[in-house]
Amino acid sequence: MAQITKKIELAKAFLDAEELVAIPTETVYGLAAKGVSTKALKKIFEAKERPINNPLILHFKDIKSIAPFVSELTEEIHTLAEHFWPGPLTLLLPKSSQVPEIVTAGLERVAVRIPNHSKTLELLALLDYPLAAPSANPSGYISPTRPKHVERLLGNKIPLILDGGPCDSGIESTILGWEGNTPVIYRQGGIPMEDIEKVLGRKPRIHQKSEVLHTPGMSLSHYAPNTKTIVTKDILEHLQHYHDRDQKVGLISFQKHPMAQKSIAKEIVLSKDGDLEEMARKIYDAMHQLDSLGLDVLIIETAPEKGIGNAINDRLYRSASINKDN
Numbered sequence: 001m002a003q004i005t006k007k008i009e010l011a012k013a014f015l016d017a018e019e020l021v022a023i024p025t026e027t028v029y030g031l032a033a034k035g036v037s038t039k040a041l042k043k044i045f046e047a048k049e050r051p052i053n054n055p056l057i058l059h060f061k062d063i064k065s066i067a068p069f070v071s072e073l074t075e076e077i078h079t080l081a082e083h084f085w086p087g088p089l090t091l092l093l094p095k096s097s098q099v100p101e102i103v104t105a106g107l108e109r110v111a112v113r114i115p116n117h118s119k120t121l122e123l124l125a126l127l128d129y130p131l132a133a134p135s136a137n138p139s140g141y142i143s144p145t146r147p148k149h150v151e152r153l154l155g156n157k158i159p160l161i162l163d164g165g166p167c168d169s170g171i172e173s174t175i176l177g178w179e180g181n182t183p184v185i186y187r188q189g190g191i192p193m194e195d196i197e198k199v200l201g202r203k204p205r206i207h208q209k210s211e212v213l214h215t216p217g218m219s220l221s222h223y224a225p226n227t228k229t230i231v232t233k234d235i236l237e238h239l240q241h242y243h244d245r246d247q248k249v250g251l252i253s254f255q256k257h258p259m260a261q262k263s264i265a266k267e268i269v270l271s272k273d274g275d276l277e278e279m280a281r282k283i284y285d286a287m288h289q290l291d292s293l294g295l296d297v298l299i300i301e302t303a304p305e306k307g308i309g310n311a312i313n314d315r316l317y318r319s320a321s322i323n324k325d326n
Ligand code: TXA
Pocket: 025, 027, 028, 029, 030, 031, 054, 055, 056, 057, 088, 090, 092, 104, 107, 109, 110, 111, 115, 133, 134, 135, 136, 171, 172, 173, 175, 214, 215, 216, 217, 218
């Protein structure tokens, strides 16, 4: 216990000194900096090689501490907060003048959320400022869901990784905002659309990939392994193709496919029982594992199209170098 507390105090010391710290959240690991210091925030963009016009999410300990950073907190926002915070929901809200330009990349709205991880909440409780944190991966690569992913990707660029074990949810937060009175989901994520609809009493619109892109983070190619990646409903057809060409294939599937065995160098089945939450928790780790093996191609099966399965598929399609289904 004393050891843990010490680590959190060390994290606070680095953050106060405008240094970076990788923090655990329930979704993915974040690369955190003092959210009110432009000097500290610049270090995030440098470490990730992230385009400066891609805005950051501010993480808070409670709704009271969000108030000064936004221009209003409507009743609907309070209702969402009661249901989903702390948890994997990010809200895009009109910002106040307290938010540094670099956080929103000059946009009118700021992204805010209260993460659900005991260590990060403990850390936030010690701070009198929010933490800006994108996912702790080099820009465009797979998000990290374990401390060792962060270590491998950015270990030499950050002084401290606060170890909070594997992430519970495993897919980034859902991003929700309003256009006029209409709720819009800009990124599907840890909170399924159906759950938001129940609480709001109306269906949010889902921002379409073909619409004008608001930010580079929503770009079509993202979350991508270095290995050539195929995302498909029909893995058998692709397996046969690469088997015939003597290629080393890695397979990530959502169920066991006995017929597939002969042509695979390494297979990871995400959930034997078809449990969507388990799939979400494991998908990025599986991609990290297979991407480090030097295979010729990764074939990834799409998830069932319901609940968090939609968010998983969104990420998979963005990660694909070739994708015949979409
Ligand atoms: O689960 C999560 O949301 C994780 C954890 C660490 O909290 N964070 C995360 O951050 O996924 P990041 O930066 O990797 O993805 C945030 C996305 C980006 O695509 C960014 O462009 C978008 O949110 N975003 C942030 N602020 C925005 C704003 N003011 N307006 C529009 N989009 C915004």
